[in-house]
Amino acid sequence: MTEPKEKTPETTDHEWDGITEFRNPVPRIFKLSYILTILISVLMWVLLPSWPGVRDIWPGVLGYSSRTTVLEGVEEAKALRQQASAQAGARPLGSILFADNCAACHGYDLAGQTGFPNLIDAAWLWSGTREEIIATIRYGINTDHPDTRYSEMPAFGRDGMLPRAELEAISDYVASLSGPAPDHESAAAVAFDENCSACHGARGSGIAGSGVPVLDDAHWIYGGGTDAILETLHAGRQGVMPAWESRLNDRQIEELADYLIGAADAQGS
């Protein structure tokens, strides 16, 4: 066994009470990698967008931009999907689009929530054809879009069109419409005929595809109890469905419409 060779390391020449300081160099691997990182950074400055100039930013020799790259990636994915959906047995994207965009209001089960219509109860406000569903998704209801659908229940109470007592009577009558034996001869029925039937149809039977709810069925958006109906009569309703034209492309809107029709059919059968 050989003894390691005795070697006195160099010191910094300082001495404090007999204590001296070694002057060992930084291990070579560290020093080299340090220099290497500096060289790589200089290379990156040249290749990629980096230093700001007076007018613009140095664009880099490669001309890389994460912004154009992502836009290309989105286009590429769109083309891929187009290709994939043309194949037989392709999984439609409607359910994913629905979960991302629509479920917050209409519910993950499509059954709606108070104030947000049920989409699988076959009670369509705007007739439920594919074209009408697409139009509703694209332009929305009561939005700022120029082609938006309008649907406005006036505030009969707040705007002083009918006295409170009459509203209470009408709300009882409206609630009874979906019941077994509504009284169509009552004073409230006459008031309904004068004030409400122009939009909601005679005896609340609705006008197909007009966007106005049918009142003699069991489907309610804001609730079918007397209190909920009274609130509707008092303060009106101006439910908003956002316009999706700027958010979703034509194909996505069609996928969504097909998904909704499929889900409603499945529920009906």
Added chain:
Amino acid sequence: MQNAHAKLERHSIGFALAILFVASLGGLVEIAPLFTIENTVEEVEGMRPYTPLELAGRDIYVREGCYACHSQMIRTLRSDVERYGHFSLAAESMYDRPFQWGSKRTGPDLARVGLKYSDAWHVAHLQDPTALVPGSVMPPYAFLSETRLSPAYLESALRSLRLAGDPYSPGQVREAPRHAAWQADRDAQYEDELRTLYGENVQVRDFDGQPERLTEMDALVAYLQMLGTLVDFDALDPQEIAR
């Protein structure tokens, strides 16, 4: 070479200058880009300073710590762009002091939540998130509907922003509290005035479903409904943003 440092360490003025040089490099890298900020912010159409009501909503957003769970930054990643929409531009944060980019998404990104849902949904959701989104861990903020907005402070808020360089006119500063109430008016009586003052993309209506009073809910929903809606992406120059 081995003894180079020994030489430096023995010349105190030279050593001090060397320290100054190295330290200034760090400063240079951080400070120099600030002088070129004008050409890093894209030129876009539609960006405008916040209206007083939106600003009040933004202050509530910051006060309640919404940024802790919601980012406002759609990154240049395909997954982000496909889910949330066009990636965020620097210009879209130009009137944010401070910006609300955020660093964590417990909830979804809100950079383009404006007009994605109806006002009624926002109000119901803020009042009781789990009622509308099962499994949500967002706390309820029902008190916002019960808390009247005190718009008096908006005058000094706009004045401060004006000092910081935001293009508010003295009239806009002076009338800020009144303009806040105008924007939440159910009948939108002053829509034309507000649009002349702030721009065509101002949304004027009662936001919280309580037309008779101005609440913090009005302000917060007004703020949420304008997020990401200002920039006109149809008029965007692809050259301008491709970098």
